[in-house]
Amino acid sequence: MVVTVVPSTSSYAAHVREAARTVGAEFVRTDPTRPADMADRIMVVDLTRVMAQGRLGNRVIAISQRLDLDCYEVISPDQVRARLRRALRNLVERERLQSHIANEQQTILALNEIGYALSAESSRASLLDTVLTQARTVLRADGGSIYLVDGDTVRFTTSQNDTIAFRASRRVLPLDDASLAGFVASRRVSLNIPDVRELPADTPYRPNLSFDRETGYSTRSMLLVPMCDREGDVIGVLALVNRKPEADRPLHSYDNVGVFSERDAGIAGSIASQAAVAIENHRLYVEIRGLFDGFVDAAISAVESRDPSTAGHSHRVAWLTTTLARDVSASDLPVFQDIRFTEQQIMELDYAAMLHDFGKVGVREEVLLKAEKLFAWELRDIEYRFRLAAMQVALDDTAGHIEPHEAAARMRALQRDLARIRQLNGPQNKVGPEEVAELQEIGRRWQVPDTGERVLGAREVHRMSVPYGTLDEQERLEIQRHVSNSYDFLRRIPWTRGLRDIADIAHAHHEKRDGTGYPLRLTDLEIPFGAKLMTIADIFDALTAGDRPYKPAMPAEKALGILRHMAGRGKLLSDAVELFAERRSWAHIPKGYRVERRQR
Numbered sequence: 084m085v086v087t088v089v090p091s092t093s094s095y096a097a098h099v100r101e102a103a104r105t106v107g108a109e110f111v112r113t114d115p116t117r118p119a120d121m122a123d124r125i126m127v128v129d130l131t132r133v134m135a136q137g138r139l140g141n142r143v144i145a146i147s148q149r150l151d152l153d154c155y156e157v158i159s160p161d162q163v164r165a166r167l168r169r170a171l172r173n174l175v176e177r178e179r180l181q182s183h184i185a186n187e188q189q190t191i192l193a194l195n196e197i198g199y200a201l202s203a204e205s206s207r208a209s210l211l212d213t214v215l216t217q218a219r220t221v222l223r224a225d226g227g228s229i230y231l232v233d234g235d236t237v238r239f240t241t242s243q244n245d246t247i248a249f250r251a252s253r254r255v256l257p258l259d260d261a262s263l264a265g266f267v268a269s270r271r272v273s274l275n276i277p278d279v280r281e282l283p284a285d286t287p288y289r290p291n292l293s294f295d296r297e298t299g300y301s302t303r304s305m306l307l308v309p310m311c312d313r314e315g316d317v318i319g320v321l322a323l324v325n326r327k328p329e330a331d332r333p334l335h336s337y338d339n340v341g342v343f344s345e346r347d348a349g350i351a352g353s354i355a356s357q358a359a360v361a362i363e364n365h366r367l368y369v370e371i372r373g374l375f376d377g378f379v380d381a382a383i384s385a386v387e388s389r390d391p392s393t394a395g396h397s398h399r400v401a402w403l404t405t406t407l408a409r410d411v412s413a414s415d416l417p418v419f420q421d422i423r424f425t426e427q428q429i430m431e432l433d434y435a436a437m438l439h440d441f442g443k444v445g446v447r448e449e450v451l452l453k454a455e456k457l458f459a460w461e462l463r464d465i466e467y468r469f470r471l472a473a474m475q476v477a478l479d480d481t482a483g484h485i486e487p488h489e490a491a492a493r494m495r496a497l498q499r500d501l502a503r504i505r506q507l508n509g510p511q512n513k514v515g516p517e518e519v520a521e522l523q524e525i526g527r528r529w530q531v532p533d534t535g536e537r538v539l540g541a542r543e544v545h546r547m548s549v550p551y552g553t554l555d556e557q558e559r560l561e562i563q564r565h566v567s568n569s570y571d572f573l574r575r576i577p578w579t580r581g582l583r584d585i586a587d588i589a590h591a592h593h594e595k596r597d598g599t600g601y602p603l604r605l606t607d608l609e610i611p612f613g614a615k616l617m618t619i620a621d622i623f624d625a626l627t628a629g630d631r632p633y634k635p636a637m638p639a640e641k642a643l644g645i646l647r648h649m650a651g652r653g654k655l656l657s658d659a660v661e662l663f664a665e666r667r668s669w670a671h672i673p674k675g676y677r678v679e680r681r682q683r
């Protein structure tokens with residue numbers, strides 16, 4: 084606090100100076116013609132010598148006979164000796180308290196801002212950067228570093244400096260007393276050093292000034308505080324360098340470097356512990372993510388192990404979908420100009436794509452793996468009945484019930500009919516009305532001896548009447564139910580706020596823009612945008628991935644042709660298909676994608 088007397092020639096000047104000294108305030112002479120001299124000062128105004136002009140203000144003690152003046156206190160000239168010291172003490176005390184409160188408020192505000200900034204950071208590197216930037220701003224430090232404890236070393240992690248540009252080092256120091264950071268971390272104490280060049284010879288630690296030598300910088304004052312987590316363990320050290328006279332400006336001269344106060348050390352300690360908690364939270368978050376990703380991988384393995392031919396499908400679809408989403412975000416095509424995926428939305432899309440087919444765990448394995456129109460045991464039954472019919476022909480021949488050439492002709496016919504059944508049973512063969520009639524004819528032609536049962540029953544003919552592929556209507560519906568199964572499963576997971584649309588996105592992966600998809604028959608605007616991209620990736624991978632039991636793999640160009648055809652018929656987003664075709668991202672799926680994902 085600074086006290087002054089106006090005018091400086093007042094006969095009370097010596098008395099005011101003495102009173103200021105006894106209350107611990109500084110006394111200065113003031114030139115009333117310089118407004119800067121009057122700012123922020125406590126004034127004793129001798130109104131027996133000067134005229135009062137307007138309001139004196141509540142930092143003024145007036146010496147006057149008039150008692151109606153607008154100021155902190157008025158003392159009549161004859162009471163100066165008795166009352167001035169006490170009045171001055173009260174005023175100085177009030178000013179000190181007010182300034183203390185204002186400082187505390189500013190610090191609390193700054194710490195709140197730091198807390199908020201830290202909670203918003205999602206990567207450790209930017210978290211550390213934010214801690215250092217905020218700490219340097221609040222404490223007016225020109226430079227600073229963060230060291231993290233790693234076993235029995237402290238690792239130099241982040242560094243900033245307002246005055247010089249430099250390349251960050253990756254120095255590792257032993258966790259011992261020899262270095263400043265090592266000392267602070269191992270002893271769990273703060274160091275507030277006014278000038279590192281003048282450290283007493285008996286301190287165990289020495290500053291490492293190689294940075295100064297390499298860059299021409301000059302480190303003077305330093306403040307180092309340990310960063311302790313909730314358990315009180317030191318996880319790192321926050322080091323601040325060279326207190327600046329003004330915030331937001333580089334140092335003009337190293338002679339202007341100030342010294343960090345005890346109050347600065349206290350604030351640095353608060354920032355360091357907030358940062359330690361934020362870093363620990365981040366580490367826990369990364370661990371929980373790793374654990375969760377492990378579960379996701381286990382879930383995917385469970386699905387894919389039931390159908391080995393689809394191995395890797397979920398991971399590839401996730402990669403293709405998120406890559407396409409990033410490409411859409413980066414695209415300057417007018418049609419995509421309003422679509423920008425955030426990192427959070429990309430993560431949401433990634434999980435949705437990873438788990439889109441999880442519902443297949445609820446589909447019977449024989450349906451999932453069905454390679455032909457009839458199940459293997461159904462075909463075996465038919466073959467068995469054909470064998471019985473053939474044995475009957477052989478018996479009739481041996482017993483002389485039929486002529487040998489007739490027997491040979493029947494045998495050939497049996498073989499021909501069975502071969503035809505096997506052929507039509509394959510996944511690539513279309514079974515239309517003509518083929519159905521042919522099968523019915525075979526059914527009528529041959530019976531099992533004794534029972535009279537047909538070798539190819541009506542039910543089997545019906546089972547084979549599948550125009551395309553291998554699934555009959557019931558089986559197709561059963562497979563399609565995997566989408567609702569995935570949705571029911573994903574809906575039960577308590578996703579965090581930014582991931583809450585995962586179930587809806589996965590639910591829409593077989594929907595088509597023209598409303599012909601399943602299970603909800605959604606139309607264009609009802610389908611989440613991310614799901615439309617996933618549909619493209621899903622179809623492409625299903626077509627081009629390794630051979631499936633029911634179909635061989637398709638070359639990429641042919642698959643793109645199918646995607647374009649579907650887009651042309653209004654089923655898929657045409658611009659997204661073109662972007663997908665142009666980028667050819669399937670050719671760049673990283674080998675260790677599964678591992679990389681977990682380390683993100």
Ligand SMILES: [Fe+2]
Nearest residue numbers: 439440592593
């Ligand atoms: Fe699917």
Ligand SMILES: [Fe+2]
Nearest residue numbers: 396439440621
């Ligand atoms: Fe799929």
